[in-house]
Amino acid sequence: MAELRIQPKKSSPSPWLLVALALLVLAGAAYFFLRSDPADERATAPVTAPVAAPPDSLNADSAARTLRAPLAPDSASSAPAASGGSARAELLQLSTVFTQLTDRADLRDDASIREQRDNFTSATARLADGDARASLRPGLVAAANLLLAVQQKGYPNLETEANALTLQASQLSGRDATPAEQAQNHAYLSQVHNLLNTMSYPTRDAL
Amino acid sequence: MNSPVLRRLRDLPTFELATGDPDPRGWAVRGHDGQAFGTVDELLVDPVSQRVLFLNVLLEAGLPGVPAPGPHADRRILLPLSQVNLDTEGGNVFVTALGRDTVQHYPLFVDFMLPPDFEASMLAALGMAS
Numbered sequence: 244m245a246e247l248r249i250q251p252k253k254s255s256p257s258p259w260l261l262v263a264l265a266l267l268v269l270a271g272a273a274y275f276f277l278r279s280d281p282a283d284e285r286a287t288a289p290v291t292a293p294v295a296a297p298p299d300s301l302n303a304d305s306a307a308r309t310l311r312a313p314l315a316p317d318s319a320s321s322a323p324a325a326s327g328g329s330a331r332a333e334l335l336q337l338s339t340v341f342t343q344l345t346d347r348a349d350l351r352d353d354a355s356i357r358e359q360r361d362n363f364t365s366a367t368a369r370l371a372d373g374d375a376r377a378s379l380r381p382g383l384v385a386a387a388n389l390l391l392a393v394q395q396k397g398y399p400n401l402e403t404e405a406n407a408l409t410l411q412a413s414q415l416s417g418r419d420a421t422p423a424e425q426a427q428n429h430a431y432l433s434q435v436h437n438l439l440n441t442m443s444y445p446t447r448d449a450l
Numbered sequence: 451m452n453s454p455v456l457r458r459l460r461d462l463p464t465f466e467l468a469t470g471d472p473d474p475r476g477w478a479v480r481g482h483d484g485q486a487f488g489t490v491d492e493l494l495v496d497p498v499s500q501r502v503l504f505l506n507v508l509l510e511a512g513l514p515g516v517p518a519p520g521p522h523a524d525r526r527i528l529l530p531l532s533q534v535n536l537d538t539e540g541g542n543v544f545v546t547a548l549g550r551d552t553v554q555h556y557p558l559f560v561d562f563m564l565p566p567d568f569e570a571s572m573l574a575a576l577g578m579a580s
Contacts, residue, residue, distance in 0.1 A: 251466075252463075
């Protein structure tokens with residue numbers, strides 16, 4: 244003997260309401276995953292500069308060509324002055340150059356270089372965020388350590404310069420207020436640019 | 451005791467089969483010999499007691515002794531749910547008191563209106579005392 248019962252239907256939410264909720268969730272997810280990161284925007288702007296590489300660099304390999312544009316000998320030596328800005332601005336500009344350098348095919352797989360590049364990024368994060376009270380010293384020291392790692396990877400003949408740069412960085416105050424501090428920073432950054440300029444050439448071409 | 455007011459389940463949009471109970475609509479109706487002679491088309495329910503009382507069964511065409519329906523019509527019977535067994539795994543309704551050869555003696559359900567003695571005649575055809 245069979246028995247079947249019926250019951251009043253349970254109220255269920257409107258299917259359109261469910262569709263609207265699903266769309267809302269999708270829109271939220273898309274916003275979080277696809278929104279442009281302000282940090283990316285800052286990083287991409289200077290990268291366009293190497294596109295205008297001088298024609299005479301066409302014969303060099305692509306990695307060197309990318310680096311040589313912002314680091315041409317004359318521009319490198321005059322960079323601190325030409326920028327007209329403080330050591331802070333100089334340091335932030337180095338971020339782009341370091342990124343290009345450490346992305347080079349012969350350097351990008353080195354764990355030590357990657358670590359030092361990350362250290363530099365972390366050390367300059369507060370500067371990049373516009374924190375006026377942030378000290379320059381962590382970024383200046385990290386720059387020296389990064390160049391030292393690059394030197395150890397591919398430029399053994401630059402050991403003296405890299406070590407001297409590290410020593411010079413350790414003696415900096417981290418401030419850029421007095422003329423003496425500015426001169427000290429300027430000298431240090433000039434050395435960084437000189438070393439970067441040398442390292443912008445392939446390993447085999449560095450003397 | 452008043453007779454229940456029968457309604458087709460599809461005419462009650464605020465009701466549904468109870469959770470856990472099978473929906474036999476579309477199941478084959480098989481007689482004592484296991485041969486199918488119809489299909490459950492609708493459920494007749496009592497909204498007050500909230501129970502299914504009858505299965506509205508659409509008979510197959512060409513059953514022996516069953517007169518052919520008129521144009522655009524079909525042959526139906528009502529089966530009291532209390533007189534059938536539900537095979538929930540196979541999707542069958544078994545009614546042992548009927549078969550393809552005996553369904554001709556069962557009262558046809560020709561209209562939605564139930565005559566007063568219709569249930570008694572159904573039970574009598576099933577061999578049950580009313």
